[in-house]
Amino acid sequence: MEYATLNEKTALEFARAKTKVFSADSQLECKEIGDGNLNMVFRVSETKGSGASVIIKQSLPHARIDDSIVAPLDRARIESEMLVLHDRNCPGLAPKIFSYDREMYAIIMEDLSDHxxxxxxxxxxxxxxxxxxxxxxxxxxxxxxxxxxxxxxxxxxxxxxxxxxxxxxxxxxxxxxxxxxxxxxxxxxxxxxxxxxxxxxxxxxxxxxxxxxxxxxxxxxxxxxxxxxxxxxxxxxxxxxxxxxxxxxxxxxxxxxxxxxxxxxxxxxxxxxxxxxxxxxxxxxxxxxxxxxxxxxxxxxxxxxxxxxxxxxxxxxxxxxxxxxxxxxxxxxxxxxxxxxxxxxxxxxxxxxxxxxxxxxxxxxxxxxxxxxxxxxxxxxxxxxxxxxxxxxxxxxxxxxx
Amino acid sequence: MEYATLNEKTALEFARAKTKVFSADSQLECKEIGDGNLNMVFRVSETKGSGASVIIKQSLPHARIDDSIVAPLDRARIESEMLVLHDRNCPGLAPKIFSYDREMYAIIMEDLSDHxxxxxxxxxxxxxxxxxxxxxxxxxxxxxxxxxxxxxxxxxxxxxxxxxxxxxxxxxxxxxxxxxxxxxxxxxxxxxxxxxxxxxxxxxxxxxxxxxxxxxxxxxxxxxxxxxxxxxxxxxxxxxxxxxxxxxxxxxxxxxxxxxxxxxxxxxxxxxxxxxxxxxxxxxxxxxxxxxxxxxxxxxxxxxxxxxxxxxxxxxxxxxxxxxxxxxxxxxxxxxxxxxxxxxxxxxxxxxxxxxxxxxxxxxxxxxxxxxxxxxxxxxxxxxxxxxxxxxxxxxxxxxxx
Missing domain, CATH: 3.90.1200.10 (Aminoglycoside phosphotransferase (APH), C-terminal lobe)
Structure with a gap:
């Protein structure tokens, strides 16, 4: 899967394909919710049924805060591996990770919208x-x-x-x-x-x-x-x-x-x-x-x-x-x-x-x-x-x- | 070239093949001169003519000092890259490197026998x-x-x-x-x-x-x-x-x-x-x-x-x-x-x-x-x-x- 910046449509498909959180016939919706500087962030959730939801975080080639500061895509790998370690060493004190796609530099993780x-x-x-x-x-x-x-x-x-x-x-x-x-x-x-x-x-x-x-x-x-x-x-x-x-x-x-x-x-x-x-x-x-x-x-x-x-x-x-x-x-x-x-x-x-x-x-x-x-x-x-x-x-x- | 521990015969051939120090028709001799703990060391020199010579240093899978201490073959890469850096940053204060063979974990370098x-x-x-x-x-x-x-x-x-x-x-x-x-x-x-x-x-x-x-x-x-x-x-x-x-x-x-x-x-x-x-x-x-x-x-x-x-x-x-x-x-x-x-x-x-x-x-x-x-x-x-x-x-x- 070649790198492409996700949008609300492709992020929804990505979440369905890469996790087992949603049932096959579920209706999903997706919203971009990012307010950070370095990533695209989406929330994908079932509109009916369980109401299950996940967060997708994708690295951007450049930091939004200042285009002259290059932030490498590799940070998504580092972040996901950090999160996995945090989840293991400090259970409950970091979000769960469902999936990490190295080509897309995108992580699918626990939705903490109630936080x-x-x-x-x-x-x-x-x-x-x-x-x-x-x-x-x-x-x-x-x-x-x-x-x-x-x-x-x-x-x-x-x-x-x-x-x-x-x-x-x-x-x-x-x-x-x-x-x-x-x-x-x-x-x-x-x-x-x-x-x-x-x-x-x-x-x-x-x-x-x-x-x-x-x-x-x-x-x-x-x-x-x-x-x-x-x-x-x-x-x-x-x-x-x-x-x-x-x-x-x-x-x-x-x-x-x-x-x-x-x-x-x-x-x-x-x-x-x-x-x-x-x-x-x-x-x-x-x-x-x-x-x-x-x-x-x-x-x-x-x-x-x-x-x-x-x-x-x-x-x-x-x-x-x-x-x-x-x-x-x-x-x-x-x-x-x-x-x-x-x-x-x-x-x-x-x-x-x-x-x-x-x-x-x-x-x-x-x-x-x-x-x-x-x-x-x-x-x-x-x-x-x-x-x-x-x-x-x-x-x-x-x-x-x- | 698959890894094999060099001996005086194979070390001589190795030196001739891997460097341009010796002329094609030169007569060479080789002696093992190692007294360290972690390597095989050979001196290869012309018996006539210019008297040119080189040193071959090959990593051993295990340190000689104590077989329970594993010293990785990778140290030969580190050593050769260190020597190249020393030669560049401190000219004259470290030996010259003629060749480094990654498969054989062997370095061919300047002979310092006069030292x-x-x-x-x-x-x-x-x-x-x-x-x-x-x-x-x-x-x-x-x-x-x-x-x-x-x-x-x-x-x-x-x-x-x-x-x-x-x-x-x-x-x-x-x-x-x-x-x-x-x-x-x-x-x-x-x-x-x-x-x-x-x-x-x-x-x-x-x-x-x-x-x-x-x-x-x-x-x-x-x-x-x-x-x-x-x-x-x-x-x-x-x-x-x-x-x-x-x-x-x-x-x-x-x-x-x-x-x-x-x-x-x-x-x-x-x-x-x-x-x-x-x-x-x-x-x-x-x-x-x-x-x-x-x-x-x-x-x-x-x-x-x-x-x-x-x-x-x-x-x-x-x-x-x-x-x-x-x-x-x-x-x-x-x-x-x-x-x-x-x-x-x-x-x-x-x-x-x-x-x-x-x-x-x-x-x-x-x-x-x-x-x-x-x-x-x-x-x-x-x-x-x-x-x-x-x-x-x-x-x-x-x-x-x-």
Whole structure:
């Protein structure tokens, strides 16, 4: 089947041919529902009967966000293989995959239409009581079982080869690490915060630390990371949490995934200055956000330690002092990468709805600057933090309360 | 050409068929000259006329050192591609390659019979005045040009895939990092130093630091490293230095290569307690060894910085503070890995002739213990050292002078 971009008609036929979800005489309908940048996304469902449905996700030869950034079709293979691994290592915390067509670069997967994107839920001020527990577990299991700790190091090296992902890594290297720290053409900087953004460009110590985090992102093949685990890559209901869109997956530093999700909670925390108008409601929701921030780390750490004790049996690595050192470095990496992810969402090309949907330029600027200040301290002090609570204190220190 | 282990007769025919070094009517002779563990090595030369000659190196399905360690035939491809890269990036500092046969896993290369193995030269007490300059240059150029600093990061990720080297990495992971730190079956520990070796096994802080260095070896794809750059992998004359045997090559931490060569100078330094009987001659030769130890680092650092200034043009990385931090981390890694390489040569499976050729058990034990003490301090204090001279002071602190 030669590659051709799917449309609603061909996607419907594709779903019927490639899965056994639908009965032969069923009536199907298909809708394009994509709002991402890199893919075509369709929902195919029965109009009568069981109402069964699937999602088709097809890679586009070029990213929609910017035609000058080439995103390879191969990312569909990487994404589908990532999803299969996530489904295996973290059952229930990622969508099921029904089929993957290598020629069409198209995946057919579980329909999660009853879920919503976490970012939208948080902007609306919805509390997800299971979120932190689920995300902490997803992080611990997906990262541990693809590291040298939870996988045979011989096998890991071979698996690592098939997840080399140069083009999507380059997007991250440029948009997360490089461009926000100089006057790059594709930065988007509101005039109200231009001066604060330029402070970062003159801050040699900050740029040194970001360069080190970028270097680690480019060289440390610690585990198969999701690579883009912000709140727009998580689907939720009150009871369910599914990590999604792992097309940026490659063997990188674990802290990049932890940092992505907790950094995006800080972005939402700042944005509530606008979204939750009532001061008391705002305080309550922000407490929930910071509780989730802490709890994600605590669940991650507890489960990671538990997996370590269960699976690490090699004499050199069984040393408790090594485990303590490992966890301390994971904490530092996570907080540092959170800072990088926060900064890029304020001054970089791809921003977030939490902040961008604040129509009042003055309120938005105050929220943005609080994020930049928090991010800077996260990056600079990451190795000093003794625990996640100290990072929460940093968020509170810079938060604008009214 | 189906794989078959070469013998002197077939190797001669192979050399004639695969290169244009010899004239059609030349008389050739062939001798097996291998003394390594992983390969068959032959020298093929004209008996009259030009006297032209080549070396054939063929991979064996199993390492000779221990049949339970499988060394893949694929290492011949990796080695030949490494040698081609070394020849390109460091002209004159690695042998020329005339031909590589993928089916036979055999390389035909420049004959360096006029060179001797550096380890043997140093045991004999020979001074090589160009050694440090050549090795420093080899390290700087081979490492810089295969890192994200000296190579397009997109291209580096693709090249990295073809140098994934699981089996040979496992040999290093086991023999250098794991086994020396517990009572592994294949350790070789002289009874006179058993007690000192066991001190390391009880030293949780030392084992934590070794575990971190092992983790970095397993995860940090910083540059295409030689992977086994001890003094037995360097061929020398008074004027010439050639790095050799890069079959352990993969993308790892740069400091592992720097540490390998300087660590082996410390081993030789300790062994001179026996080899140079005259105290004054011993002092003079040891001064040469420590001068080389320092100079290798200084030449490496100077050339690496110079390449950095010439080639690094990306805004985030051009920051001088980042360069300083990078060099400081390289120094720490180099000294730490030197310590690991020294320890494994005293208590591990594969030891070195410098030490093993000391027939007097008491003298040998004093030399061995001085190496273990120096190595421990190298590993524990690696991040404190401000410069290479402080590491030289550590060598002098533990050296046995008579």
């Amino acid at each position: 919503i994107v976490l970012r939208k839920g948080l902007i609306a001020g919805t509390v997800y009581p299971k979120l932190a527990e689920h995300i902490g577990e997803f992080l611990a299991r997906s990262l541990f079982f693809t590291s040298d700790l939870g996988m045979d190091p011989l096998k890991k090296k071979v698996v690592q080869k098939s997840f080399v992902n140069p083009d999507l890594c380059k997007i991250t290297e440029d948009l997360v690490f490089s461009n926000p720290y100089f006057d790059a053409a594709n930065n988007k900087i509101d005039p109200e915060i231009r001066e604060r953004a330029e402070e970062n460009w003159k801050d040699a110590a900050l740029k040194r630390e970001v360069a080190k985090l970028k270097e680690k992102f480019m060289t440390q093949g610690q585990a198969l990371i999701h690579g883009d685990l912000h709140t727009g890559s998580v689907f939720v209901t009150a009871e369910s949490t599914k990590a999604f869109d792992p097309e940026f997956g490659f063997f990188g530093p674990m802290g990049f995934d932890v940092g992505a999700i907790i950094g995006n909670l800080v972005l939402n925390h700042a944005s509530q200055l606008w979204h939750k108008k009532d001061k008391h409601e705002r305080e309550v929701f922000r407490e929930y956000l910071l509780r989730s921030f802490r709890e994600i780390w605590y669940v991650f750490e507890e489960q990671f330690r538990s997996l370590w004790h269960e699976h690490v049996k090699t004499p050199l690595e069984m040393n408790p002092e090594y485990l303590e050192d490992y966890m301390k470095r994971l904490l530092a990496d996570s907080i540092g990468y959170a800072g990088c992810k926060m900064t890029r969402r304020i001054v970089g090309l791809a921003q977030v709805e939490d902040i961008r949907s604040i129509p009042d330029a003055e309120v938005r600027a105050r929220a943005q600057i609080s994020v930049l200040d928090t991010a800077r301290e996260f990056i600079m002090r990451r190795e000093e933090y003794q625990n996640i609570d100290e990072a929460v204190e940093t968020v509170l220190k810079f938060a604008v309360t009214q | 001797i193995v550096l380890r043997k030269g140093l045991i004999a007490g020979t001074v090589y005045p160009k050694l440090a300059e050549h090795i420093g240059e080899f390290l700087a150029r081979s490492l810089f040009f295969t890192s994200d600093l000296g190579m397009d990061p997109l291209k580096k990720k693709v090249v990295q895939k073809s140098f994934v080297n699981p089996d040979l990495c496992k040999i290093t992971e086991d023999l250098v990092f794991s086994n020396p730190y517990f009572d592994a079956a294949n350790n070789k520990i002289d009874p006179e130093i058993r007690e000192r070796a066991e001190e390391n096994w009880k030293d949780a802080a030392l084992k934590r630091e070794v575990a971190k260095l092992k983790e970095k070896f397993m995860t940090q794809g910083q540059a295409l490293i030689h992977g086994d750059l001890h003094t037995g992998s360097v061929f020398v004359t008074a004027e010439s230095t050639k790095a050799f045997d890069p079959e352990f090559g993969f993308f790892g931490p740069m400091g592992f290569d720097v540490g390998a060569i300087i660590g082996n100078l410390v081993l030789n330094h300790a062994s001179q307690l026996w080899h140079k009987k005259d105290k004054h001659e011993r002092e003079v030769f040891r001064e040469y060894l420590l001068r080389s130890f320092r100079e290798i680092w200084y030449v490496f650092e100077e050339q690496f910085r110079s390449l950095w200034h010439e080639h690094v043009k990306t805004p985030l990385e051009m920051n001088p503070e980042y360069l300083e931090d990078y060099m400081k981390r390289l120094l720490a890694d180099s000294i730490g890995y030197a310590g690991c390489k020294m320890t494994r040569r005293i208590v591990g499976l594969a030891q070195v002739e410098d030490i093993r050729s000391i027939p007097d058990a008491e003298v040998r034990a004093r030399a061995q213990i001085s190496v273990l003490d120096t190595a421990r301090e190298f590993i524990m204090r690696r991040e404190e050292y401000q410069n290479i001279d402080e590491a030289v002071e550590t060598v002098l602190k533990f050296a046995v002078t008579q």
